Amino acid sequence: MTDSKASDEKNYRHSALQAIRIERQAIEALEGRINEDFTTACDVIMACKGRVVVTGMGKSGHIGNKIAATLASTGTPSFFVHPGEASHGDLGMITPQDVVIAISNSGNTAEVVTILPLIKRMGAPLISMTGNRDSSLAREAVANLDVGVDIEACPLGLAPTSSTTATLVMGDALAVALLEARGFSTEDFAFSHPGGSLGRRLLLKVSDIMHTGDRIPSVPDDVTLSAALLEISRKGLGMTTVLDAKGELTGIFTDGDLRRSLDRSVDVHNTPISDVMTRNGKTIRADHLAAEALQIMEELKINALPVTDDKGQLVGAINMHDLLRAGVI
Structure with missing residues (x-):
């Protein structure tokens, strides 16, 4: 192995381990944020007569899509709406009986902020997941789940990395808390996953x-x-x-x-x-x-x-x- 290749491998490992350490710290910081707002968010969703509508732009949207899927498969009916499309007709997918979870690291994403007045006007409760507790999105929400991070794992501080990881983990924490509160069972889970080996193992007699x-x-x-x-x-x-x-x-x-x-x-x-x-x-x-x-x-x-x-x-x-x-x- 040449010295150059050995040096490259060392740098690869160093960068990867550094990213993992930063993201681990971001996750650990979430433990102190499972607070009154988190409890309020759970109470609001448990009282929901409709569905949980998750929205977010860019990388936050990708994470929101996964959170919506996790909620839906663990007993909380949920779907994702793109905030840009919501401004062009898809807002009709949201009803006053629904709960909206809006995700934005800055809390000021234009596409999300634009639809806030309409969500508020129809009376659907708003839960936010932001990295800025003083943002427009956080202030308008009945509960703000703080997913802020000190630094991104990206050394440029530009690509959403530790912030999206923190958001995803907070979403999982919310889904699990609701799952247990509902008494969601293995059989319930199987009925949400009838296809594939998981459903067969859990349902087939x-x-x-x-x-x-x-x-x-x-x-x-x-x-x-x-x-x-x-x-x-x-x-x-x-x-x-x-x-x-x-x-x-x-x-x-x-x-x-x-x-x-x-x-x-x-x-x-x-x-x-x-x-x-x-x-x-x-x-x-x-x-x-x-x-x-x-x-x-x-x-x-x-x-x-x-x-x-x-x-x-x-x-x-x-x-x-x-x-x-x-x-x-």
């Missing part, structure tokens, strides 16, 4: 993907091991349940049980399945989450589970491939 009826591999407990192997082959789940004369689940026979039987040189044509099956094996209820079935299989290092109802009756079967196809894995 065993009953949604299990095999039922004739698709359940099952044999009587008085058949031979060879008959059980034929059932495993027919149903393709890598296992079969074993039922007694009353049709109640007494055991399960899996690929693992077969390997152990072959290691013992068991006669597959004459050995009763009841002699080699696993008794009192793990089962799962149909109303449990599919993600719970995955956890059980991973912990026990098994690939399939019988599914039973609240009385212990066999109602289905599920294996690792079902979870994979459903996107739970």
Whole structure:
């Protein structure tokens, strides 16, 4: 490595670490600003009959868009309105039942300040997030969340860096406080995220993907091991349940049980399945989450589970491939 390249790498690291330190300090300063204004902001939003409308210009707008998305996905209906577009018709998206969160580091951004009188006139409560507590935006708000920073991480002091980070973190703090105040649950979160693996893991039940009826591999407990192997082959789940004369689940026979039987040189044509099956094996209820079935299989290092109802009756079967196809894995 040349001296020049080594010097460049050292400078890169120094600049990056310096930026991280400055932004960390900006975040730490927020702790002392979770005050009466923050509480007021939470109370106003909790009392809102409409939606939270977030607005901001430039980088503040990008951060505002993310804050609106976070609020919406954690139980507080919210959307973003561009302040420039608001002056040209989009102000009609805001109603008196809404709460407006206006973001501006200076607190005097022209596009935001221009729409303040109209917001005030319609009676929608205004919450501001500014870096200047004496600004027009801060003074007009029912609560001002102070996101001011001493310096930007940008060495020129020009590019919004630590100021946008502080604003984003304050927005997250607001969203989390409201989430907990609403008693927003994991299931509520899942209903806001039905698409993708997150929704599938949080919403999908065993009953949604299990095999039922004739698709359940099952044999009587008085058949031979060879008959059980034929059932495993027919149903393709890598296992079969074993039922007694009353049709109640007494055991399960899996690929693992077969390997152990072959290691013992068991006669597959004459050995009763009841002699080699696993008794009192793990089962799962149909109303449990599919993600719970995955956890059980991973912990026990098994690939399939019988599914039973609240009385212990066999109602289905599920294996690792079902979870994979459903996107739970």
